[in-house]
Amino acid sequence: MSAQKAIEKVTVLINPLSGHGNGPTAGRKAVARLRERGVAVTEIIGTDADHARKLAQRAVEGGTDALVVVGGDGAISIALQAAAQSGTPVGLIPAGTGNDHAREFGIPVGDPVAAADVIVDGEVQESDLARITLDDGSIVWAGTIIASGFDSLCTDRANRMSWPKGPMRYNLAMLIELTRLKPLRYTVELDDQKVKVDATLVAVGNARSYGGGMQICPNADKTDGLLDVTVVEHGRRSRLIRLFPRVYKGTHVDLPDVQTYRSRKVRLQCEGITAYADGDRVGPLPVTIEAVPSALHILSHEPA
Incomplete structure (x- = not known):
């Protein structure tokens, strides 16, 4: 504080x-x-x-x-x-x-x-932010989740669609992307290791949730100077469909095909994939993401 x-x-x-x-x-x-x-x-x-x-x-x-x-x-x-x-x-x-x-x-x-x-x-609380650096050197700050993979492909598709309007557009985009589901070859560079994985999605969290309460990084702490990384490994469509309801409670991280990591700095690489942060488009991978302690001052009743 x-x-x-x-x-x-x-x-x-x-x-x-x-x-x-x-x-x-x-x-x-x-x-x-x-x-x-x-x-x-x-x-x-x-x-x-x-x-x-x-x-x-x-x-x-x-x-x-x-x-x-x-x-x-x-x-x-x-x-x-x-x-x-x-x-x-x-x-x-x-x-x-x-x-x-x-x-x-x-x-x-x-x-x-x-x-x-x-x-x-309220009182001024201090919180970490995630600083995203694109390959062209531009910087974007994020407070919650940096999303990439299946969910960003769905958003890409929804943004290209003119019909239907409202939330149904994203739901339709998701159904289309499910029919085209394929492994995404990621390289995830962490502080102390490099992970190469065929994934469905990779999310990097400064905080816990995105999309209106989906706790994709349920153990993220916005004051610990670290980023939480959730990797959903590629699997069958039925497995992905069963996973989604668990994301709202954060229990998906207990599944064997979900891996979690914690790192001060993360670099994501995957050809043809776009990163989104706090729901907005950031740009194409690769991106480098760093936790920046106390970068945000926010008025809140609750300690950050």
Whole structure:
């Protein structure tokens, strides 16, 4: 925990598309509550992700007491790019469909007024972040899971589809990818070993869950300076289908075809595979991922 000055002025970043358009409603309630509590609020809404990132960066550089995000994990990802290693606290008003960051830090979901109270009454906690370096040298910060393999192939396909709309598009993409399931030849470089494996997916976790509570890295600790790695070895479709329900409880790691590792630094290589972090596209493998201790300061009621 770090020393905290009073929260007197905040910048609120609102994602209007979060939670199927619920972002603005949650934002209005949170902003009204913050002002009611005597906090000066500056609202920013980017025209797109790049614009929002620039506005958030400007707010951090301008000395805002906190950068508050109204939205889901994608919106929080924008804030992480601006606030990582800056010392500026991040506040969360969950308004997305997944809200894995909020769950990780004990932020009330579905109650923007209560979440706003955490920003005023909570304490600044320190948390690790994952720093992803692509082969072109660009850097992306992540708070929860870096996903690759079957789940990223499903997302790639869903992003190429124009029908159906909503969650069913991803479900259809998953069914299509299941029919095309094949082993993915991964090289996973850890601090003390190199693993070559035919895998279905490899997930690297700074935190435990992605996709709205799927605990793909159930033992990850966001304050231990290490990354958790979950490798699902290639198997038959029926085995993969049986595995998925167990991911919500984190018991899939007990299966014989699931291997787990812990490492400060991880390099993933697999031809033709894209990495996603906090639900957003990062770029093609190979990528190098490092745990950076205390890179995030976040307003929370619960110790990080």
